[in-house]
Amino acid sequence: MRTSMTRCGAVALAVTFAAGVRAQDFDSQKDFDYAKQLLAMTPQGPEGKPWEQNLGGKEIDTSKYKKPGPYNVCFSNAGVDNPWRVVGWTDMQAEVDMLKSDIKSFTAADAEGKDDKQISDINSFVASGKCDILIVSPNTTAALTPAVEAACKKLPVVVFDRGVQTDCPVTFVNPIGGYGWGIVTADFIVSKLPKGGKVLGLRILPGVDVLETRWSAANRIFKANGVNVVGAEFTGGDNAKTKSIVEDYINRFGKIDAVWMDAGATAVAAIEAFEDAGQPYPIITGEDQMDFLTAWKKDKLTAVAPTYPTYQWRSPVIAAVKILKGEPVIGPTWKLPQPTITQDTLDKYVNPNMPPLFYAMCGCQDMPGYPQRWGGK
Amino acid sequence: MTVALKERTPRPRFADLSRQVNIGVAVFVVLYAAIAFRQPSYVEPAGVMNFLRRAAPLAILASGQLFVIVSGGFDLSVGSLVTLVVIGASMMTGGDPALTWGAIGALYAMGLAVGLLNGVAVAYLKVPSIIATLGMLLSVDGVAMMWSGGSPRGYLPENFRAFGRFVFRDVPGVGLLPLSVIVLAVVTLLAWWGLHGTVFGRRVFAVGDNPRAAELAGVRVDLTRIAAFILSALSAVTAGILLGGFAGVSTDVGHGLELQAIAACVIGGAQLMGGRGSVVGVVFGALSLFALFTLLNLVGLPQALRDTAQGLILIFAVASGAYRQRTGG
Numbered sequence: 258m259r260t261s262m263t264r265c266g267a268v269a270l271a272v273t274f275a276a277g278v279r280a281q282d283f284d285s286q287k288d289f290d291y292a293k294q295l296l297a298m299t300p301q302g303p304e305g306k307p308w309e310q311n312l313g314g315k316e317i318d319t320s321k322y323k324k325p326g327p328y329n330v331c332f333s334n335a336g337v338d339n340p341w342r343v344v345g346w347t348d349m350q351a352e353v354d355m356l357k358s359d360i361k362s363f364t365a366a367d368a369e370g371k372d373d374k375q376i377s378d379i380n381s382f383v384a385s386g387k388c389d390i391l392i393v394s395p396n397t398t399a400a401l402t403p404a405v406e407a408a409c410k411k412l413p414v415v416v417f418d419r420g421v422q423t424d425c426p427v428t429f430v431n432p433i434g435g436y437g438w439g440i441v442t443a444d445f446i447v448s449k450l451p452k453g454g455k456v457l458g459l460r461i462l463p464g465v466d467v468l469e470t471r472w473s474a475a476n477r478i479f480k481a482n483g484v485n486v487v488g489a490e491f492t493g494g495d496n497a498k499t500k501s502i503v504e505d506y507i508n509r510f511g512k513i514d515a516v517w518m519d520a521g522a523t524a525v526a527a528i529e530a531f532e533d534a535g536q537p538y539p540i541i542t543g544e545d546q547m548d549f550l551t552a553w554k555k556d557k558l559t560a561v562a563p564t565y566p567t568y569q570w571r572s573p574v575i576a577a578v579k580i581l582k583g584e585p586v587i588g589p590t591w592k593l594p595q596p597t598i599t600q601d602t603l604d605k606y607v608n609p610n611m612p613p614l615f616y617a618m619c620g621c622q623d624m625p626g627y628p629q630r631w632g633g634k
Numbered sequence: 635m636t637v638a639l640k641e642r643t644p645r646p647r648f649a650d651l652s653r654q655v656n657i658g659v660a661v662f663v664v665l666y667a668a669i670a671f672r673q674p675s676y677v678e679p680a681g682v683m684n685f686l687r688r689a690a691p692l693a694i695l696a697s698g699q700l701f702v703i704v705s706g707g708f709d710l711s712v713g714s715l716v717t718l719v720v721i722g723a724s725m726m727t728g729g730d731p732a733l734t735w736g737a738i739g740a741l742y743a744m745g746l747a748v749g750l751l752n753g754v755a756v757a758y759l760k761v762p763s764i765i766a767t768l769g770m771l772l773s774v775d776g777v778a779m780m781w782s783g784g785s786p787r788g789y790l791p792e793n794f795r796a797f798g799r800f801v802f803r804d805v806p807g808v809g810l811l812p813l814s815v816i817v818l819a820v821v822t823l824l825a826w827w828g829l830h831g832t833v834f835g836r837r838v839f840a841v842g843d844n845p846r847a848a849e850l851a852g853v854r855v856d857l858t859r860i861a862a863f864i865l866s867a868l869s870a871v872t873a874g875i876l877l878g879g880f881a882g883v884s885t886d887v888g889h890g891l892e893l894q895a896i897a898a899c900v901i902g903g904a905q906l907m908g909g910r911g912s913v914v915g916v917v918f919g920a921l922s923l924f925a926l927f928t929l930l931n932l933v934g935l936p937q938a939l940r941d942t943a944q945g946l947i948l949i950f951a952v953a954s955g956a957y958r959q960r961t962g963g
Contacts, residue, residue, distance in 0.1 A: 338783060490937070497720075497877065497884035504688070505931040508673060526881055533799065534684070548789075613729070613789050 283469035289477060292436030300594040307594045308568040308620050309575060312433070314587035319427060322413045323583030324389060327361035330577050331388035333378045335396035335419070336370035340522075340546070340614035344621075345418075345570035347631055351624040352574040359578045364388070372400040379404040383411050389581055392573045393426075394418045413580050417573045419467075427580055428588035430572045432595035435467045438519075438563045439474025441597045442542040445561040446515045447482045449540045454514030457506050457539075458489035459499060459527060461520055471519040487513070492523055499523040503530035515540035521562065524549040528556070545598055548613035550606055562598035562606075568620030569593055610634040657958075658902040658918035665925035672932045679808045683801075683815060689924035690818035691716075691873040691880070695891060696898035696920040697825040697913050698869020701862040703899050704829065706842035706908025707756060707763030709863060711770035712870035712895060715748055716888030718778040719874025720790075724883040725781055729789035737794070741871050748774060749867030753860030767863075771892070782885060790882055798879025814876045821872060826913040828865070838862055842908025890941075897948040898923050900955055910959075923947075 282288075295312045302310030330353070337346045353363045366382065368375030375396050382388050391408050392415045395401040402422045408414050409425035417430040446456060456479065461468055472489070479486050487510055492499040506513055507530065516527050521544020531538055538558050543549035545564040553560045572593060576586045596618060598606050606617035612632040621627050628634065666676070675681045695712055702709040719741050726737040748770060755766035782788075802811040829835040837858045840848040849855050877887050896906075902919025904911030926947065930940045 493886055495884045495886040497881035497887040500881040501688075502937075508928070509932050509934065529799070529881075535680070 283466060284473035284477070288470070289436050289440070289474055292433055292474065293440055295433045295592060296437050296440060296595075306620070307566065307596065308571040310594055311587045312592040312594060314591055316585035317428070317588040319413075319580045319586060320583040322390075322427070322580050324581050326359050326578075326581065328359060328389040328578065328581045329362045329364070329387055330360055330390055330392065330574070331382045332363065332365040332392040333375055333382060333394070334365055334367050335375060335394050336368055338370050341565070341567060341616055343614075344616045344619050344631065345567040348567055348619055348621050348624070349570040349574060351621060351626055351630060352571040354625050356574060356578055359582075360574075362387075368396055370396060372396050375401060376404040379408055383408050388412060390415065390577045392417070392577055393421075395421050398422060413577075415573045415576050415580070417569055424589050426589070428576055428586055428591050430569060430576060430591045430593065432566055432569055432593045434595070435470030436474040437595050438471045438565070439476075440478065441563045442471075442517055442561065443475035443478035445542060446517055446540055447478060447484060449559055450484065450515055453485060454540075455485050455487045455510055455512065456515045456517055457503065457513050458486055458517045459492050459502070459519070459523070460489060461494045462491050468519050475517055475519075494520065494522055496523050496526040499526040500530045503527045504534060507531065507534045507536055512536065513539055517542050518544075520544060521546050521549050525552050528552055528558070545606065545617040546613070547608065547611050547615040547617060550598065550603065550617055551609065551613070554603055554607045560600075564596055564598065564616075564618040566593065566595060566618040566620065567616045568618060571620060608633070658915040658922065661901060662918045662922040662925060665922055665929055669925060669929050669932060672929070676928075680810050683808060683810045683812055685924070685928065686815045686818065686921075687801075687812040688880075689921050690812075690814040691876045692891070692894055692898060692924055693818055693917045693920035694821045694869050694876070695873040695895040696902070696916045697822060698866040698872075699892075699895040700825070700899050700902075700904055700911050700913060700916045701829065701838055701865045702763070703896070703904050703906060704842045704908055704911045705838045705859055705862040706845065707859065707862070708767060708896065708906075709752065709866040710764065710767040710892045711748060711752060711774055712866060712873075713888040713891035713893075714771045714774040714778065715745065715867060715870040716874040716877060716891055717885060718744070718774050718781075718888075719871050720878035720884055720887050721778045721782045723794060723875070723878050724788035724790050727788075727791050727794060729791050731791035731793045734791055734794045738875065741875065742868060745867040745871035746864060749864035750860065752867065753863035756863065757856035757859040767892075778885070788883060790878055794875070795879045795882065798876045798881070814879070817872065817876060821869065822913060822917050825865075825869075829911075829913055834858070834861065839909060842910075844909075893948065894923060894944070895920075897944070897951060900948065900951040903955065903958075905955065905959065906952060 298312045300307065300310035300312055334346065337343055353360055366378035368378055379391070379393065382391055390413045393405055394417055398420055399422060405414060405416065405421045406423050406425055414426040415428055415430065416426045420429055420431065450456065458472065460472055488506060490502045492502060516539045518524055518527070524541060524543035525548045528538065528541065538556055540559045543560060543562050545562050550562065552558065572591070579586050598617070610628060610633045615631055615633070619631065621631060670677045676685060699709055699712065722741055722744065723737050726740060727733040752767055752770055755761045756763045796813060797817065798814055800813040805811040829838065837848065837853045840851065840853055841855050841858045845855050874888070881887065898920035899911060899916050900906065900919070901922050902916035904916055927940060930943060935943070
C-alpha cells in the first residue's frame, strides 16, 4: 500500500482544482481578500443557471474564431478517477447532447490521471487537424502548460477546473476556489460554536495547493476568532482512517464540538464515529455529496456544505460553441459562482433516488437523461 | 474486561504455555490500568466493550496468524487481504443488502484461494514464507487496486456494516454488547479448540517445532502448512468483514495490519520460527497492542510517532521473547 498516498494525492487533486497561476503561496492575504470579494458579489447572467453566470467578469471579443457550424469539439480530460469527476463528465456529455445542432462531433481523451498521457493526447488532437476547438481539464498545472501553449497556436482552447500557467486560452473557467471554501466553512463554525468549543480539522493530505488554501483560509478565520482547534489531522481521504482518528479524538478530549473538513467524501465516516461513541453530533462542514446531505437531513445535523460545483463541466462546452460562433464570452478568466448548501436550501438538494456518491450541485436536474444517466432511479 | 477474562482457557497442557499466557495478560492489565488512569470511562462496561469492539479485528487476525507462526512461517499477506475483502464487498454488493450473504460467501472463497496459494508456494514450491506471502501481499493489493480503480468506490449495505457496527443494548451485566465482540469470542473459541484441542493442532506444533521429526513421525507437513495458511487467510476475511462494517469502504484499511498481527503473536508469547504459542496469549497480545495504541493516543502522541513506537515495540517484544526462551526454555 506504499502507493496509497500518491493515489490519495491524485484523488485530492481531482476532487478539487488548482488555484491557478498564483497558487504557490498557500496562505495569501491577497487571494483570501479576493475570494471574500467574489463571495459577496451578485452573479451576473441568466437566473437559475449558475453554469452560465459569472462573478465580475468581462466579455471578450471572439469574432476571429468565427466559423460555420456544426463543429468538431475535442476534449482532453485529466481523468474520471473519482466520483466528482464522474458526475462532472456525465454533465459534460449531457451538455453536448443539448447542443447537438451545433456540435457535429465530440471527441474525448481520458488521460487517466497521467501528465504524460495528457500531453500526448493534446498533441495528437492538435496534429489530427480534426478539432475546431480544444477543451482541456489539466491534470497538473505546471506540467500541462507547454502542451496547452502549443495547442493555443493552432486552435482556440478553453481550460476549466485546474488552471495552467499561461493566458493563451480564450478563457479559463473555474469557480471561486479554495479560499472561498475555507471562508464559508470557518465562518459557519465560528457562528455556531459554543464558547471554548473544541474544533477538529480533518484534511486529506498536505502539500496540495487547492487543499492547502481551503485550510489556510479556514485557519486564518479560526485564529482571528480565538477558536480552540484541538487538532488538524490528515485522513488520506480514507473512511477507516477518518473514523479511527475521530474516535481517538473523542476518547482523548471527551467531547469534540465541531469537525471541519477540507472535502466531504469522508464526512459520513466522521459522523459515524460520534454515533458509535454515543456522543451528540458535532457541528460539521461537509460537501454536496448525497450521502452527507442525506445524513444531515436524517440526523438533523448542524451542518453546512460548501461545494466545488460539478456544473462547471457544462460551462466550457457552452463557451466552446459560443467562441466558434464568434459570440462574446467571459474571459480570459471566467469565475463561476460557488454556492453553499445551507439548512435553508438543504431540502432542495436531498434526493433519496440519487446514489450516495452523487454530487448534488451538478446543475444537471434539467438535462436529458436525468436522473438515470447519473445513476439515479 | 469481564468478557475478556471469561475467555481464559482451562489450564493449558504445557507448563511454559501458562507462563506465556500470564505474560500476555500481565502486559495487558498494566496497559489497561494506565488507560483507565488517564480516562476513567474505560473501566465502565461501555468503555470496555468499545475497546474490545475496536480491538476485535486485530485479535481475530492475530489468532489466525498464530497457526502460521506456530507452524514455523509468517503470513504477510493478511493486511492486503483485509483491504481486498473490504473493496470486494463494496464492488460485489454495490450497496444492495440482498447481495450481502452471497458476497460474504464469495469473500471466504477468495480467502480460501489466497491461503491455498500461500500454502502451496511454501509447502510444494519451497518458497520461504516471508517471500511467498510478501509476493502475495503485492498481488492481492494489485487486484484490490484494479478492482476499485484505485479509489474507494461503491457502498456497503447496512446489513454488511452491522458486523462492525451493530450493538445489542440492555444486555444484562454488560449493558452494551457489540456484535463484533461476539464474533471475536466465537473466533477465539474456535481457534483455541483448533490449536489446543485437536490432533491437527498438535501437528501444527510438531511441524513448527521440528518439521523433519514431524515428517518421520508420519505427519503430512505439506498439508498441515497449507491448512495453517488457509486458516490465517480465513481469519483475515473475518477481520476484513468487521473492519469494513466498522468504517465502510476504504483502500487503506488493511495497511500495516500484517505486522500488527505478528507483533500481537509475539507479545502473546508465540515463538517466531514456530513450535510455541497459545491462542489466549495471542488474543491478549492483540489487546495489549491495541491498548498501547489507545494509550499513546490518550497521551497525545502524533500518528507518525505511534508508528515509530509500534516498530520499536515489535523489535523489543521479539528480543524479550528470545530472552525468555534462553533463560527459561
